[in-house]
Amino acid sequence: MTEQLQITPEKAVSSKEFTVQERSQFQIVLRRFMRHRLAMGSLFVFILIVLFAYAGAALWKYSYTDITPDNSMPPSWEHPFGTDNLGRDGLAKVMRGLQQSLKIALSVAVIGIVMGTAWGAIAGYFGRHVDNLLMRFADMVIILPGIAVAASLASISQGAWWSIALIIGGLASANVSRLIRGLVLSLREQDFIEAARALGASDSRIILRHLVPNALGPTIVSATILIAVGILAETALSFLGFGVQPPDSSLGLLIQQAQSAVNTRPWLFYFPGFFIILIALTINFIGDGLRDAFDPKQTRVRR
Amino acid sequence: MSSEVLLEVENLTVEFPTDDGTIEAVRGVSYELKRGEALGIVGESGSGKSVTSMAVLGLLPKSARVSGSVRFMGKELLGRSDAELSDYRGKHIAMVFQDPLASLNPVYTVGHQIAEAVLVHNDVGKHEANKRALELLEIVGIPHARQRLTAYPHELSGGMKQRVVIAIAMANNPDVIIADEPTTALDVTVQAQVLEALETARKATGAALVLITHDLGVIAGHAERLCVMYAGRLVETGTVDDIFYTPRMPYTMGLLGSLPRIDTKTRLVPISGAPPSLLNMPSGCPFSPRCPLVTARCDAEEPTLYHVAAGHGAACHYHERLIDAKPEEIFR
Amino acid sequence: MTTVLKVQDLVKHFPVRSRGVVRRKVGEVHAVCGVSLELEERKTLGLVGESGCGKTTLSRLLLNLIPATAGSVVYGERDVLKLSRKQMRPLRRDLQIVFQDPFASLDPRMTVAELIAEPLRIHGFYANGGREKVRKLMKQVGLNPEHANRFAHEFSGGQRQRIGIARALALEPKVLLLDEPVSALDVSIRAGVINLLADLQQEFGLSYLFVSHDLSVVQHVADRVAVMYLGRIVEIAPTEALFTRAAHPYTQALISAIPVPDPRKERTRRRIILAGDVPSPVNPPSGCRFRTRCFKFATLSEPEQAKCVSEIPALIDRGHGHPAACHYAEAAAMI
Numbered sequence: 001m002t003e004q005l006q007i008t009p010e011k012a013v014s015s016k017e018f019t020v021q022e023r024s025q026f027q028i029v030l031r032r033f034m035r036h037r038l039a040m041g042s043l044f045v046f047i048l049i050v051l052f053a054y055a056g057a058a059l060w061k062y063s064y065t066d067i068t069p070d071n072s073m074p075p076s077w078e079h080p081f082g083t084d085n086l087g088r089d090g091l092a093k094v095m096r097g098l099q100q101s102l103k104i105a106l107s108v109a110v111i112g113i114v115m116g117t118a119w120g121a122i123a124g125y126f127g128r129h130v131d132n133l134l135m136r137f138a139d140m141v142i143i144l145p146g147i148a149v150a151a152s153l154a155s156i157s158q159g160a161w162w163s164i165a166l167i168i169g170g171l172a173s174a175n176v177s178r179l180i181r182g183l184v185l186s187l188r189e190q191d192f193i194e195a196a197r198a199l200g201a202s203d204s205r206i207i208l209r210h211l212v213p214n215a216l217g218p219t220i221v222s223a224t225i226l227i228a229v230g231i232l233a234e235t236a237l238s239f240l241g242f243g244v245q246p247p248d249s250s251l252g253l254l255i256q257q258a259q260s261a262v263n264t265r266p267w268l269f270y271f272p273g274f275f276i277i278l279i280a281l282t283i284n285f286i287g288d289g290l291r292d293a294f295d296p297k298q299t300r301v302r303r
Numbered sequence: 304m305s306s307e308v309l310l311e312v313e314n315l316t317v318e319f320p321t322d323d324g325t326i327e328a329v330r331g332v333s334y335e336l337k338r339g340e341a342l343g344i345v346g347e348s349g350s351g352k353s354v355t356s357m358a359v360l361g362l363l364p365k366s367a368r369v370s371g372s373v374r375f376m377g378k379e380l381l382g383r384s385d386a387e388l389s390d391y392r393g394k395h396i397a398m399v400f401q402d403p404l405a406s407l408n409p410v411y412t413v414g415h416q417i418a419e420a421v422l423v424h425n426d427v428g429k430h431e432a433n434k435r436a437l438e439l440l441e442i443v444g445i446p447h448a449r450q451r452l453t454a455y456p457h458e459l460s461g462g463m464k465q466r467v468v469i470a471i472a473m474a475n476n477p478d479v480i481i482a483d484e485p486t487t488a489l490d491v492t493v494q495a496q497v498l499e500a501l502e503t504a505r506k507a508t509g510a511a512l513v514l515i516t517h518d519l520g521v522i523a524g525h526a527e528r529l530c531v532m533y534a535g536r537l538v539e540t541g542t543v544d545d546i547f548y549t550p551r552m553p554y555t556m557g558l559l560g561s562l563p564r565i566d567t568k569t570r571l572v573p574i575s576g577a578p579p580s581l582l583n584m585p586s587g588c589p590f591s592p593r594c595p596l597v598t599a600r601c602d603a604e605e606p607t608l609y610h611v612a613a614g615h616g617a618a619c620h621y622h623e624r625l626i627d628a629k630p631e632e633i634f635r
Numbered sequence: 636m637t638t639v640l641k642v643q644d645l646v647k648h649f650p651v652r653s654r655g656v657v658r659r660k661v662g663e664v665h666a667v668c669g670v671s672l673e674l675e676e677r678k679t680l681g682l683v684g685e686s687g688c689g690k691t692t693l694s695r696l697l698l699n700l701i702p703a704t705a706g707s708v709v710y711g712e713r714d715v716l717k718l719s720r721k722q723m724r725p726l727r728r729d730l731q732i733v734f735q736d737p738f739a740s741l742d743p744r745m746t747v748a749e750l751i752a753e754p755l756r757i758h759g760f761y762a763n764g765g766r767e768k769v770r771k772l773m774k775q776v777g778l779n780p781e782h783a784n785r786f787a788h789e790f791s792g793g794q795r796q797r798i799g800i801a802r803a804l805a806l807e808p809k810v811l812l813l814d815e816p817v818s819a820l821d822v823s824i825r826a827g828v829i830n831l832l833a834d835l836q837q838e839f840g841l842s843y844l845f846v847s848h849d850l851s852v853v854q855h856v857a858d859r860v861a862v863m864y865l866g867r868i869v870e871i872a873p874t875e876a877l878f879t880r881a882a883h884p885y886t887q888a889l890i891s892a893i894p895v896p897d898p899r900k901e902r903t904r905r906r907i908i909l910a911g912d913v914p915s916p917v918n919p920p921s922g923c924r925f926r927t928r929c930f931k932f933a934t935l936s937e938p939e940q941a942k943c944v945s946e947i948p949a950l951i952d953r954g955h956g957h958p959a960a961c962h963y964a965e966a967a968a969m970i
Contacts, residue, residue, distance in 0.1 A: 031322065191740035195802070198698055199754045200727035213744040347821040446911055460912040490685035490848060492909045495892035499908055517822055520851075520894025524901035543898045554823075559896065561826030563855040565878060566895050571855065573827035577791035 029217070032293035039289020042282035049279060053098035062089035064096035064249055075267050082267035084257070093249050094271050100250040101234055104165045105279075108230030109223045111169025116176025117219060121207050123177065124184030135181065141174035150233065151242040161250075164243055168233045172226055179222055183215040217294030224287040228280045235276055251276050309478055309511055310336040310359070310396075315371035317351070317358050326581045328354040330535040331371070336479065341505070341512040343526030343543065345519060347578055351535040352515050356481050360398060361388040376478075394424040397472035397510070399501070401484040403464035406471065407456040413440075413467050414452030420474035439470040442507055443500040462493035466500045473504045480504065481513045486521065498525060519562060523547060528614075531555050534579055534589035537608060541615035551617035551625045553633060554590045560630025572630045588619070595634050596621050639842045640674035640697065640730075640810055645706035647692055651917060665916050666692040668866040669706075671950075672844075674810065679836065679843040681857030681874070683850055683889070687913055689866040690846045694812045697844070698730055699723050710810070728758060731808040735815035737795035741787040747773070747798055748783035754805040772801040775838075777831060793824030797831065804835065813845045817852060829856060850893050854878060862886045865916055865924040868950055872957035880966035882959035884931045890969035905969075923948050923961070931963060939963065 034040060062068065071087035073079050081090030123134035150167050157163035187193065188211070196206050231251070237243035238252030239259075246253065251272045258268035317329040329351040336342050346352040357363050359373050361380065373380045375391060392398070400406055408416060417436035421427065427435070433452075440448035443466040456464055465485060472480055482501060486494040498521065505512050514526055522529055522543065529546050531539040531554070539552040550556040560572035576593040579585060585592065587602040594601065600620055608616035619625070625633065649664040666689045674680050684690045695701045697708050699715050708715040715726065734740035741750055751769045755761040760768075770780040776797040787795055796816060803811060813832065817825045833856065836843060847853050853860055854874060861871040862885065870883040881887045888907040895901055909928045914920055926932045926943045935943070942962055950960040 191734045191736055192742045194695075194700060195732070195734060195740050195799075196742075196753070197700060198727065198732045199757055199802075199806075200724045201753070201757050205757065210742055210744075214742070216744075347823060444908075462912060490913075491850075491892040492685065492888055493912070495906060495908050499906075518894065519822070519896040520901070523896050523898045524894050524904075547896065547898050558823055561823055562896050563825070563829065563849075563851045564895055564897075565851045565854050565890065565893055566897065566900065568855060568874075570833075571826035571829055573825075573830055574823045575827070577793055577824060578821070 029293045033289050036289035036292055038285045039292075042285035042289070045278065046282045046286065049098065049275065049282075050102060053095050053102060057092065057095040057099060060089075060092055060095065062092040064088065064092040065247060066092065072265055074265075081271045082265065084265070084268055085261070090268060090271060093254060094251075094275065097249040097251045097254045097272055098275060100161055100244055100248065101231055101252070101276075102279075104161050104168070104234045104244075104250070105227045105230030107162065107165035108169040108172060108233070109226040111166060112172040112176050112226045112229075113219060113223045114173075115170060116173035116222075117180050117212065117215070119173060119177035120180025120182075121184050121211055121215070124181040125188060125203065125207055125211060127185075127188075131181070134177070138174040138177050141171060142178075144171075146171050146233070147236055147240070150237055151240055154237055154242040158245065161244060161248075164234060164237060165230070168230055168237075169226075172229055172233075176219075176222055176226070179218065180215055183218055184211050187211055187214055217290075221287055221291045221294060224283055224290060228283040228287075231276060231279050231283075307338045308335050309338050309376060310513075311372075311374040312355070312359060313372040313374075315355060315358055315373065316369070317354050317363065318368045319366060320368070321582070324582045327535055327584060328367075328581060329358065332532075332535075332537050333371075334530055334537065334540065336511050336513060338478070339509055339511055340528060341514060341526045343522040343529040344513065344515045344532060345517065345522050345529060346532035347517055349534075349578055349581060350532040351581075352517075352532045353483050355532070356398075356483055356513060356515055360392060360396065360481065361385065393420065393477070394475050395477055396479045396481060397475070397477040399465070399468050399472055399480065399482040399485045401487050403461065403468045404456065406468050407464060409456055412453050412455055413459070417467070417470055417474060420471045424475045435474070436470075439473055440467070442473070442503055443467075443470045444496065444503070445470075460493075462489050462496055465489065465497050469497070469500050469504050473508055476508045477510050479513065480508075480510045481515070483515045484517070485514075487516070487518075494521075501525070519547075519558065520564070531558075534584065535581060536589065536618065537616075538590070538618040539616065540608065541612070541617075545612065545615045549612075549615075549626075551611045551615070551622040552590075552619045553594050553596055553621075553625065555617075556625060556628070556630050557593075557634055560634060569631075572634045574634060596624060636678070637676040638673045639676050639710065640672075640844075641707075641709040642670060642672040642674075642697065643707045643709070645670045645693065645696060645708065646704040647689075647696055647701070648704045662917050665866050665919050667696065668919075670863075670866075670868055672861060672868070672871075674842050674844055675858075676842050677836065677840050678858045679845050679856050681853035681860040682844060682846045682863060683848065683853050683860060684863035685848055685889075685913060687865075687916060688863045689916070690848075690863050691814060693863075694732065694814050694844065694846050697812060698727075698732055724758075728806040729809045730812070731803040731806065731810070732812040732814060733796070733799050733803050733816045736819050737792050737799055738788075738819070740799055741795060743786065743788055746784050746786055747778070747790075750787065750798055751801045751805055754802060758806060760806075768805070772805055775804070775835070776801045777827070791824070792820045793828055796820060796828055800828075800831065800835070804839070807839070808841070810842045810844070813843055813847075815847050816845075818847065818849065825852070832856065850889060862889065865913065865919050867924060867960065869925065869961070870957070870959040871950070872959075876957055879968050880955055880957075881969050882953070882955040882957070882964040882966045883925075883961045884929050885925045886959075887967055887969050888930065920944075922946055925961075931961075935963065 068083060068087045068089060070083050072085050073083045075082045079089050081094055083089055119134060123131045150171060153167045154164055193206060193210055196210055234243055234250060235252030238250050239256045244250040244253050254272040255269060262269050313333045315329055315332045319326040319328060332355055344352045358369050369381060414436050417439055418432040421432040421435050437448055437452060440451060445451050445463060445466055486497050489497060516522060526543055529543050530537050533554050539546055539555045546555060550559060557574040561574055563571060574593050579589055587605050591597045591601040606618045606620045608618050609622055611617050611622050645667055646669055647667040649666055650660045651662040651664060652658040653661045670693060682690050696703050703716050748769050751772055752761055752765055755765045773780045778794060778797050787798060817828050820828060835841060845853060845856050857874050859873050860877045861868050864885050870886045881890055888909050891907045907930055911928050914927055920927050922944045932940060932943055948960045948962045950958045952958045953964050955964060955966045
């Protein structure tokens, strides 16, 4: 093996060879996403909501536990979201509710994705009996009436936010696992996986270094969808009284507490409801944008 | 053979706008096709050979910007509506694509589809059309043609599907058949069958043929005249004999020298580098980064098709230096 | 001449299963049926056949990437097919493969440097001067080491295939299986890769199994050529002899079907057009598998035809200087 070996007359690689700018996969995805106006707008709104929940709560003069002398006030400058019958400030409660709901929703996404990816990747990669076993289990989880199961499990843990996230995330991961398994099944047949095997790569290396990174795009998309799922599931659970427990707050709990007052103090009902819809919508649009950005089949032609 | 010009392409330019800039897929291509002749267009992927024929047929996506002129028997085709063009497609100009499934409908039988093609442009009865369908299948050499009439496309092999497409192309005695890489996806023995079918179709209808391929071997046996394309340009035109035996453009010569062939066993003479990206094309001759004869002039000025002999054009400033040269002398 | 890899009576049948829950076995794809080959040191054996003839399956079997039904592949006294995945690992250093599709065979999420370094990492050689080794490999296959941090999708097909070759060479193998290494490349780029492979063989003393559907490429690279049809080798001969004295009708048809880039020769060449398509490997014809498309079969007398139908022709020398699996082999020059 000599260093000066001149194997082919491949001409000194000139700058002309790459006329298209060097661009990583990430940059390409980012560029495509930024072009998706609705998704960009939604992302902006979502960031505002998060800021509102955390920064807003830190700055606002009332805490969600404070009891003010004004009870059952409609929205005013003093209490922009009104107050409830005990005189607690609506804005402070909504901000606290948002914090808890967002925390749960994000945790649901993380738990769902991590569990679902491992579940699906193992099933898809090993196939046969492993696949059969894991996927039949996933089918079983999916056909369970999710809310009922979540409600009975949540009542055991008495509404700690992390336990709710764990339960919703765990149930949602069954759906994620099916998606990931499908991806892995098609990736597994690709030449580069066979190439890795021919090089003597171990199973864990193939899964971690090749399969998971290549399934990343759709995984991120489904993670965003899971945030919306998390928000809605938490709302449903808390509304039924199995989720977050008072004196703490969440969007679902706020609605549950306001249901008896829909006619008398509607502001207590509308503000949390508005945020639930807004979050679910923005997250879905962001998911759409990401899906388009990751789709390699998307034309690069501007229309 | 009459020398009536059927198809006249003049200064055809096709551009696609993209995120990274404009792709100049075809840049000022001109050629003519005479009645009954077989014209080959050869080039590598991205040379613009397929885009050219798609532009002629008006089959490009709406985002493409097409300019220049395409005349069929003196009538301008560019800029016409799709409805007006469909009158030409099939009846006067038939096409055969690389993927036969692009032209076959999976839910109808083969016989139905051929008969349909006959009925669209001819005033005949259903019975007549079916008879003609059988006849056409036999002409393109499909064994057990009568049984195949009732077969669906997915029941046929790739080579057979392609022959069905050729049968459909023949259905209306077209004046021109455009075949775009008709055998690229096929095995050699099946390729031989399909090329034979194409040849038969040409004899039976007297149609002129535009054969687009990357395979110089296929061109050698099935075309009379040849256009070589590189980076969206015609870089050499002439009779096949002119181009195969006395190429006057370094790219053509390099291509011939780099071709593994079964009749000789010499070391191949590769062309270094790769074809340029059609985005942000370098100025001057597009082949200059790979060309052994390159000078400052090549980078500054893009050569036009020089007239180097009767009916032979080559786009190289130094085409005279290639007279009697061998690839291994030029590409050292 | 030393044999490095000896394949004997290799068989691979893929089960065909019914749809539904039970998935009964309803048949078998006879992909590879009793193939015997010998790979000689520092030589190239070309393996030619059309799609579906089993040549790709064969190359996967040799690397023990899929389990064989029967037979043996002996490399250095050991039967590769009997080794577990773990036992196989040290052998992978000696037996490497280059894939057909330079797009699909490189992980799109990895840079060139990571791709070429992967075999070194897997076998634990990267810590010991791996970076330098990668740069050197890139130079050796004609890539600019400055591009090490680019992703494969930024390169042209020819350069990508060079990346694949560098990856296969990283472990300094003895045997390289080349599975259609130039079929996906543009014409003007092919020659460069073919020459590169020839130079690397010289330089590193490699033995190649060059699998391809393209006889004209094989003619340029191979010392010997084996022709495969429906899972069986039908003829095997030194390259020169195959093109001047092809004895099996299929080989003759195959050679005659290859277009030659020479208009005058092409206009006068005799072309054998085979009828029909390759039969399904699920239910291959009895006796000689080529008889359903054989142009010679039609000219035979009835008892002769009966022999083609009932008796599998052995792959033996019938007086043409090399073995051919046809009862009625006759040598002919086909160019």
